Amino acid sequence: MSNEIALGAGAGLTTELAHEHHEHHEHHQSFLTKYVFSTDHKMISKQFLITGIVWAFIGGLMSVLFRLQLGYPDAHFYWLQDVLGKFWVDDGRITPQAYYALVTIHGTVMIFFVLTAGLSGTFANFLIPLQIGARDMASPFMNMLSYWFFAAGGLVMLSSLFVQTGPFSGGWVAYAPLSAVRDASPGSKTGMDLWLIAMILFVVSSLMGGLNYVATVLNMRTKGMSMTRLPLSIWALFFTAVIGILSFPVLFSGFILLIFDRNFGTSFYLSDIYINGVGALPNEGGTAILYQHLFWFLGHPEVYIVLLPAMGMASEIMSVNSRKPIFGYMAMIGSLFAICILSFMVWAHHMFVSGMNPFVGSVFVLLTLLIAVPSSIKVFNWLTTLWRGNIRFTPGMLFTIGFVSLFISGGLTGIWVGNSAIDIHLHDTYFVIAHFHLVMGVASMFGMFAGIYHWFPKMYGRYMNNTLAYIHFWITLIGAYLIFWPMHYEGLAGMPRRYYDYSSWESFKQFAELNRFISTVVIITFATQILFIFNFFYSIFKGRVVKDKNPWGATTLEWTTPIRPGHGNWDGEIPEVHRWAYDYNKDGREFIPQTEPIGADETEHH
C-alpha cells in the first residue's frame, strides 16, 4: 500500500525504508516521543486541541475583562488591579491602553489561534487519516513541525502580554500606519514586533499543516475511497486547507512589506503623515490602503477557513444523529466549492468606506451577495436532513443544530452589511460585531464543540459527561443570542466599535443598561465554558469508558479502528471502501458501514 510507503518515508526521503514492514502494535516510546514530539496525527491533533482550549480560555477571559469596562464603566475593581497589575488595571479600572490591547489580542487569538489552529488543526489532523483510511499524514514530520511552529507563535504572542509597553493594541487587522509606526501608540512598539513574529510563525504553521492536509486527502485515500465517497467533513477540511494555502502567502507578503516599513524606513504603507508628539514622518508616497487590500485578501478567506470545518463536521454529525443520509451530498460539495472560489473575490467589501470607487464597490456587493446562494443551499440541506429524521439529541447533535441556528441568524445580517450603501451607516458599529460573532465566531465555536463531543470517544476512548454537556449547550446558546442580538440594535443606532467608554456620549448613554446586561451574560456564559473545560479534562481520565467500537452507529472508517488506535490506526490491513459515507436507513437497515461490499439485491443509493 502506498500509505505504508509514505509513512515510512516520512522519516527520511529515501525509499529504502519502504521495505521496512510497519509495526502496528504500540512500539516502545519515551514520554518525549509519544506526547511531546509526536509524529502521530492523533497525538498532534490532541496537542492542537488542548493548546486551542488554553488559548480559547485566555481569549475568552480577555473578552470578559473588556466587557467589564463596557458594562460597568464607573465601577472600580481594585482586586483586579492586585491580580493583573498597573498596566492593565489602574485605580480599579481597565486602562484605555489595556482595553485596546485586550480587544486586539482577543480578536487575533480567537480567529487565528482558536478557530484556525484549534479548529482545523485539531480536526483535519484527527479526521483526515482516520476517515480516508490512511495510516498517517503525507508527511508526519512536517505535521509535527506545523504544531511546533504554532506553539512557538503562541508563546511569542503570550510573551507580548508581559512587555512593559503592552501587547499590540491597534486592532486584530493591524492596519498601517498604527502598526507601521513605532511611536503611534505604546502597543505599536515591542508589542507589535512580537505580534508580527507570532503571526509569521503562525502562517508558517498553517501552511505546513494545509499542505499536508491537501496532499493527504488527494493522495492517500484507501482502496475504493473515491473523492465522491468521502464524508463531507473531509471535503470541508480539504477546501479549508486549499483556501489557507492560497491566501496565507498573500498575508505573508503584506507582513513582509510591513516589516520593511517598520524597520527599514521604506514607504510602502507610510506617507508624510503627521503624528502627535513625533511630527511629520520622513516617508513619502506610501498608501495605507495597500495594506488593507493585502490583509483582506487573506482576511476574507480566513473567515471561511474558520467556518468551513464547522460546516463539514455539522453535516457529518447531523447525518449520523438523524439516522438519515445527508440531503444533497453533491450539492453540499458544490456549495463548498462555490464558497471557496467566491471567498477570494469579495475581500474589498471590508473596505467600502476606504474611499473606494463606488462602481468597484458595486461589483463587490454583487459577488458578496452571491455567497448567499451556496450558503442557503447548505442551510436548506441541513434542514432537510433533519426533516423527518430519527433524531438523537446527543450533545454533539445539539451543538450542530445550534450551529445551523447561529449560522442562519448571523448570515442574514450579512446581506445587510454586504450592501455598500447600507454599510456606510453600519460599518465599524456594533452591528458588524454582532454579525461576525454570530455567523463566524460563535457558529464555528459551536462546530468545534460539536466535533469535540462527537469524536471525544474516538480521541480518548471515554465519553464526556452528558449532563454537564447539556447545561453547557443551553447556557451557551441562550447566552450567545443574549449577548449578540442586542448589539444589532446598538449598531443600528450608530454605536461605534472599539470605543473605551460610551457613557460620555449623549447618543449612546441610552445603552448603559443594555451594555451592563450584555456584560453580565458574558460573565455567566464564560463561566459555563469553564464547566466545559472541566468536563473535557475530567473525562479524559475519569469519563465513562467506551466499550463499543462504533458507539454512534456511524458508517465512516474512523469507527472501524480499535477503540484506542495505535500509531498506524488499523491493526493489519487498511479496510477497503465499497460505498459512500451516508448509507443510513437503507433497505431496512439502520446503517451500513463504508467497508461493507454492495449486496447483490441492494438498491441504488441515489
Next chain:
Amino acid sequence: MMAVTETTNKSKKIHPHKFLLWISIGSICMMFAGLTSAYIVKRNQANWEEIPLSPIFLYSTIVILFSSLTMYLSYKAFKSREMQQYKRLITVTAALGVLFAVLQYLGFRAMANHGILLLGPGSNAAASFLVVIIGLHVVHVLGGVIALLVTFFRAFRTRVKSYSTLPIELVSTYWHFVDILWIYLYLFLYFTR
C-alpha cells in the same frame, strides 16, 4: 454518478512528497502574486519613480538559466547511475546558485552606487519593492542550495547507498521552479518599471 466513484488506479498516483512540493510551489506563487500585484497597485499611484534595473540582473538570469541546465544534466546522470558525473554536476549547480545570490547582491550594490536609495528614509517604494521581491526570491534560491547540499552529501554517504530518484527529482523540480519564478520576476520588473 456511480461511474465517478469507481476506484482510481493506484499506480498512477504521484508520490505524496512530490505532491506536497507542487502544492508548496502553488503557495509560493501566491506569495509572489501578492507582492507583484501590490507592486502594480502602487505603481499606478502618485510618487512612483522609474528606476532602471542594473544590467547585472541580466547576468544573474543567465547564471540561473545555466544552473537549470546543469541540474537537468545531473538528474540524467543520476538516472543512468553515473555517480561521479552526478556529483560534479550537482556541485556546479549549487555553486551557480550561490553565484546567482552574489550577483543579485552586486546588482543592488551597483544600483546603490548609482545613487538609488533602496531602503531607509527618502527611499522610493519602487526601489524598495525590488529589494523585497528579489530578496525573497534569493531566499528561496538559497533554500534550494541547502536542499542541493543535502542531496550532495547523501550521494557521498558510504553507509547507506540509496538509488531512489525521489530526492533528486524533488530538488530538481524545485530548482526549475525558482528558475522560472526568477524569469517571471525579471520580465515583470523589467517591463513594469
